[in-house]
Amino acid sequence: MDVKIDILTLFPQMFDVFNYSIIGRALKNNILSINTVDIREFTRDKHRKVDDYPYGGGAGMIMAAQPIVDCIKEVRTRNSGKVIYLGPRGETFNQSIAKKLSRENELIFLCGHYEGIDERVYKYIDMEISVGDFVVTGGEMACIPIVDSICRMIPNVLSNRESCVEESFYNGLLEYPQYTRPECFRGDSVPEVLLSGHHENIRKWRRTKSLVMTRDKRPDLFKKISLSEEDRELIKFYDGR
Template structure:
């Protein structure tokens, strides 16, 4: 995958050289390029913003620096993403969709907004969430990290991300490692049993339990199978612990 980022603060993307995304670049699984579109502004002051026609507060990004920057690299079949609070909300499904592409372009805005003509370059308008940031760089960092970790070879094993929260539509079940007893806090016995079916049921129940408690909105569009429906019914009916529900 190739990722191109249009920004006036390219130094804000140094985190992408670290951790798994950095290793993905070393393995040549992904190539990431930043383009400072201020360098392509056609005025002496290198301004990339101006006042909106018709009046109003704030400044808008002008189209010229963005268009001229886009002209300098190939993006014919790319998904061009405008980071915009008014765009569709980013989530795991969007990350999985973008991970199938060969090239992504992120346009990071600042100031009050964009000249509307910039959107003629764009295939997707995406928002990180229902809040406003000072610029698109932080959002782009998050989205790129979420997408790149899904690329084959980045995490080593394909199953590494399949059990992540949101990948299945549910929150991930609790996990434990050594020691078995830490300051009186013990690993659930079912995980020590070696009984794979009981462990599977425990994990499924815990996943449903956590989702029901913390993010019940996720269950509204979740296609539960017969086993999951029965577990959810019991979870809603009883305050017993998860082990009782599994049994």
Template structure:
């Protein structure tokens, strides 16, 4: 049941729900629910700290976030594992064709075909984006030695930018 007083929905919760065989989302409208229905539900879920006209949009958001985690829904099995929040970090920047769009080019490293260098670039960019935009995510993220080294480099880079 969708309820502002419920457990806040996040990626980890979506992963839990994706393991369920069946789900029913009950959506309130305007004033909410008859209190008696709460004894019939297993979970109360909140999308966040704001009020919507009804629970339908929140339910659709939760359904989309959950269903995409079910095997074979996205086609490529690992499609969702690099997405923002799946790993605990924001996702690295994405690039498509053409190589040059109005003078903005795809980073050369991505065109190199060197898979290990591309992996490192993606990890570095993911850490950098998280550091800049959502540092709160890093507080609960367990860094590997490689990530800790990259994060130190990012911090030094940012400190030098401030001095300049």
């Protein structure tokens, strides 16, 4: 087994999604393992409660420290990876973080719920990641796309046909437009350059489209890109037509 991922959650069934498509194939081929651990199994409360009211009052419930910490400690006996909490204080997830984490052999993800976790749990957490400045029902909703993004970067998860090298965000740019058969669909034709067989012209066309599309649709990404001299000439030619 190349990569081991444990997900600590109150709702293990939510992660059945990983049994399908590309990640499901990687699991069957033992390229990686994704194991879910039910935090509720570690509570000492006879009613299996894992949450309680916050000290000082306030709306909502807080996940208690005891079941989370005991769960983390048990998982750490067989997984020495970073404990990553899906929470609002963390760095916003992006492709750069995905690349970095995909190089780890073992990872542990903690999914919070309700109004968050007891502050004392943080001393057992190595890293916190956010999916953005908006509210979701629980950490599970954030964990699924994050784990999927990381797993796609693991060697041999994607086949050559599914290579991630030219996907959006991999190199800081949006992906260029893609077309498939038929050549003409309801009066809308595939750009002639893609039918030309001229590989250098196709490369330039794709690079230009990626640059311009990123500039126009995601200027926040575009301003982070170090443009080459060729990039500047391609954009200048495109804008001057």
